[in-house]
Amino acid sequence: MLPPGFTGAAIDRADHLRLDQTRIAELVVHAEARLLRLEGIDPAIDESGRLVWEPVTGDGHLFLGLDEGRPLFAPIVEAGSGAARAFALFDLLNRMDARDAAIWGVARSLNTWHHRHVFCGVCGTRTVSFRAGWGRKCPDCGAEHFPRVDPVVIMLAEHEGRVLLARQPHYPPRRYSALAGFVEPGESIEEAVAREIEEEAGIEVSRVRYVASQPWPFPGQLMIACIADAASDAIRLDTNELEDAFWASRDEVRAALAGAPDSRFGAPPPFAIANTLLTRWSEQECEED
Amino acid sequence: MLPPGFTGAAIDRADHLRLDQTRIAELVVHAEARLLRLEGIDPAIDESGRLVWEPVTGDGHLFLGLDEGRPLFAPIVEAGSGAARAFALFDLLNRMDARDAAIWGVARSLNTWHHRHVFCGVCGTRTVSFRAGWGRKCPDCGAEHFPRVDPVVIMLAEHEGRVLLARQPHYPPRRYSALAGFVEPGESIEEAVAREIEEEAGIEVSRVRYVASQPWPFPGQLMIACIADAASDAIRLDTNELEDAFWASRDEVRAALAGAPDSRFGAPPPFAIANTLLTRWSEQECEED
Structure with missing residues (x-):
C-alpha cells in the first residue's frame, strides 16, 4: 500500500x-x-x-x-x-x-x-x-x-456501506473528495470530526476512527484522516462551503480510484490523503469492528 | 472509560x-x-x-x-x-x-x-x-x-509488555510520563512519533497506532496519543530534555494510576492525556494486532 x-x-x-x-x-x-x-x-x-x-x-x-x-x-x-x-x-x-x-x-x-x-x-x-x-x-x-502546523481533520462519514463525498466550487471538473476542516482550539480530533460533518452536511456521527495522516504544504497543514459512523444519510448541505454531496458505494469509489472513464466522479490525486483514505476504505471488504 | x-x-x-x-x-x-x-x-x-x-x-x-x-x-x-x-x-x-x-x-x-x-x-x-x-x-x-493549534505527539514505546516512561526535570517528585514532542512541518503523525522516540531515547520504533487525542490549553496544543513497537529496550537518554527513563510493566502502571503508596512512580494527572494513554494500555490484557 x-x-x-x-x-x-x-x-x-x-x-x-x-x-x-x-x-x-x-x-x-x-x-x-x-x-x-x-x-x-x-x-x-x-x-x-x-x-x-x-x-x-x-x-x-x-x-x-x-x-x-x-x-x-x-x-x-x-x-x-x-x-x-x-x-x-x-x-x-x-x-x-x-x-x-x-x-x-x-x-x-x-x-x-x-x-x-x-x-x-x-x-x-x-x-x-x-x-x-x-x-x-x-x-x-x-x-x-516557531513554525506553525495547522491540524486539519479530513473524514468519511459512513452509512450502510457508502461514504459521504462532496465537492467545493473550485475543484477540477468531476472531482469529489472527503469533507475536511481545521481543528479549533479546545477540541479533540474526534470532536472536530463530528463538528465538521454536522456543520457541512447536517449529519450526526459516532465512533470516529483514525486512519492515517500526512503533512500538506499548502501552506502547512497536518491532515488527519478519519472514518466515522453516520446516524443518517439525510444530507443538509452547507452551500457556503460545498456545491454538492452524495453517498458513494465501494464500487463507485474503486472505479474512480482506478480512473475508469465511466466512473461516477473523479478521485482526488494520489498525493492527497483523501486518496489514501478512499483507497483504504475501498479495500475493506466489510467494516471491521 | x-x-x-x-x-x-x-x-x-x-x-x-x-x-x-x-x-x-x-x-x-x-x-x-x-x-x-x-x-x-x-x-x-x-x-x-x-x-x-x-x-x-x-x-x-x-x-x-x-x-x-x-x-x-x-x-x-x-x-x-x-x-x-x-x-x-x-x-x-x-x-x-x-x-x-x-x-x-x-x-x-x-x-x-x-x-x-x-x-x-x-x-x-x-x-x-x-x-x-x-x-x-x-x-x-x-x-x-487565525487561532493557532500546535499538534503534539505523545507516545508509549512498547517492548515485551513494558512501556517507556520518562521524567523531565521540572516534573513534581516521583512523576513519570510518556515521551512527547511537537509535530514539525513536513512530517506525518507516525513520522513525528518515530523521530521523537529516536531523539529522546535512541530507540527505533515501528507500527505506530493512534489511541486518543485532547486539546491542551497551555497554551494551545492538540495532543495526539499513540503507541508504537520498540525494536530494542536499550535506552540512550537525551539528557538535555530528560533526567531519567525506565520500562514500566502493566502492574507498575496500574499501581501508579491507582495512586498506590508503594508504586514505582507517580502517574500524570487524570486531565492529562498521558493518563488516558496509560489507562488504556494498562487495561489491555494482551497486545491486539
Missing part, C-alpha cells in the same frame, strides 16, 4: 544542531553540502521528476537535515517571490518522486511561514531567522516564534 | 455566526447571555468546582458558542494580565467539573493566542480582533490571522 503523500523524506532532521551556529557553519561549507533549487517556492525538477540540488553558496539557509551524512539546505526566499498554488503545480507533483515531494514540502511550508512572521506579533518589531531557519526571534522583546 | 481531559464541552460553536456582527450584537444583549469570569486567564470557580458566569457587560468578547440556545462569551483580556501556569492551577483542575474545564480551555487558548498576535506578522501594524474573537485582522495590509 502506498504511504500518504509528502511523507517518507527519511532525512535525519538533526534538530539538536539547529541552535549550534558553529556546527551549522561547518555544514554549510561541507564538501557534500547541497542547496535545493527553488523557483519562487515551487520545486525545480529535472526531466526524471527529481529535485535539483546545487552547491551551497551564501548563508542564512534553512537546514533541512542530514541525508546519510550529507547536509541539505533550502533557500529562505523573500516574501512575494513565491509562485501561487496552481493546478500546474499539482501536475508537477504527479510526476515528482514521492520522497522528493516530501523534502520540498518542508522547504515550502517553512518559507511561507517565514513570510507570515517577518514582524513580531507581540511587539511589532522586525524579527530575524534563528535555529537554522526553524524559528524567528524578536531582537526587541525577545519573543521566539 | 473516562474521556480525555479538556474534551466534552458540548457547546454548539456556531461558527457561521462569528462573522455576522448583527447576530453577535443581538446575542450579547440576549437575556440568557453569560460571560465567563476569569482571574487573569485562570478560571474563577465556585465551591463546587464550577465555572462562574455573569451577565454580559461591554462588548468585543470571545463568542464561545450556544449552550442549549444560551449565548456564552468569555472576556478577551489584556496581554500580561494572565496568571502564570502553576501547580496551583493544576490542583484547581483536579477539582473542576470536566465539562467546565473544556469550556475554560477554549477561553485560555484564545486569550494567549491574542496576546501573541497583537501586531501583524506580515507588515507589523497593530491588528484588531474580528470573527467574534476567532481571528485578528490587519487594517493596513489586510492579512487575516
Whole structure:
C-alpha cells in the first residue's frame, strides 16, 4: 500500500544542531553540502521528476537535515517571490518522486511561514531567522516564534456501506473528495470530526476512527484522516462551503480510484490523503469492528 | 472509560455566526447571555468546582458558542494580565467539573493566542480582533490571522509488555510520563512519533497506532496519543530534555494510576492525556494486532 503523500523524506532532521551556529557553519561549507533549487517556492525538477540540488553558496539557509551524512539546505526566499498554488503545480507533483515531494514540502511550508512572521506579533518589531531557519526571534522583546502546523481533520462519514463525498466550487471538473476542516482550539480530533460533518452536511456521527495522516504544504497543514459512523444519510448541505454531496458505494469509489472513464466522479490525486483514505476504505471488504 | 481531559464541552460553536456582527450584537444583549469570569486567564470557580458566569457587560468578547440556545462569551483580556501556569492551577483542575474545564480551555487558548498576535506578522501594524474573537485582522495590509493549534505527539514505546516512561526535570517528585514532542512541518503523525522516540531515547520504533487525542490549553496544543513497537529496550537518554527513563510493566502502571503508596512512580494527572494513554494500555490484557 502506498504511504500518504509528502511523507517518507527519511532525512535525519538533526534538530539538536539547529541552535549550534558553529556546527551549522561547518555544514554549510561541507564538501557534500547541497542547496535545493527553488523557483519562487515551487520545486525545480529535472526531466526524471527529481529535485535539483546545487552547491551551497551564501548563508542564512534553512537546514533541512542530514541525508546519510550529507547536509541539505533550502533557500529562505523573500516574501512575494513565491509562485501561487496552481493546478500546474499539482501536475508537477504527479510526476515528482514521492520522497522528493516530501523534502520540498518542508522547504515550502517553512518559507511561507517565514513570510507570515517577518514582524513580531507581540511587539511589532522586525524579527530575524534563528535555529537554522526553524524559528524567528524578536531582537526587541525577545519573543521566539516557531513554525506553525495547522491540524486539519479530513473524514468519511459512513452509512450502510457508502461514504459521504462532496465537492467545493473550485475543484477540477468531476472531482469529489472527503469533507475536511481545521481543528479549533479546545477540541479533540474526534470532536472536530463530528463538528465538521454536522456543520457541512447536517449529519450526526459516532465512533470516529483514525486512519492515517500526512503533512500538506499548502501552506502547512497536518491532515488527519478519519472514518466515522453516520446516524443518517439525510444530507443538509452547507452551500457556503460545498456545491454538492452524495453517498458513494465501494464500487463507485474503486472505479474512480482506478480512473475508469465511466466512473461516477473523479478521485482526488494520489498525493492527497483523501486518496489514501478512499483507497483504504475501498479495500475493506466489510467494516471491521 | 473516562474521556480525555479538556474534551466534552458540548457547546454548539456556531461558527457561521462569528462573522455576522448583527447576530453577535443581538446575542450579547440576549437575556440568557453569560460571560465567563476569569482571574487573569485562570478560571474563577465556585465551591463546587464550577465555572462562574455573569451577565454580559461591554462588548468585543470571545463568542464561545450556544449552550442549549444560551449565548456564552468569555472576556478577551489584556496581554500580561494572565496568571502564570502553576501547580496551583493544576490542583484547581483536579477539582473542576470536566465539562467546565473544556469550556475554560477554549477561553485560555484564545486569550494567549491574542496576546501573541497583537501586531501583524506580515507588515507589523497593530491588528484588531474580528470573527467574534476567532481571528485578528490587519487594517493596513489586510492579512487575516487565525487561532493557532500546535499538534503534539505523545507516545508509549512498547517492548515485551513494558512501556517507556520518562521524567523531565521540572516534573513534581516521583512523576513519570510518556515521551512527547511537537509535530514539525513536513512530517506525518507516525513520522513525528518515530523521530521523537529516536531523539529522546535512541530507540527505533515501528507500527505506530493512534489511541486518543485532547486539546491542551497551555497554551494551545492538540495532543495526539499513540503507541508504537520498540525494536530494542536499550535506552540512550537525551539528557538535555530528560533526567531519567525506565520500562514500566502493566502492574507498575496500574499501581501508579491507582495512586498506590508503594508504586514505582507517580502517574500524570487524570486531565492529562498521558493518563488516558496509560489507562488504556494498562487495561489491555494482551497486545491486539
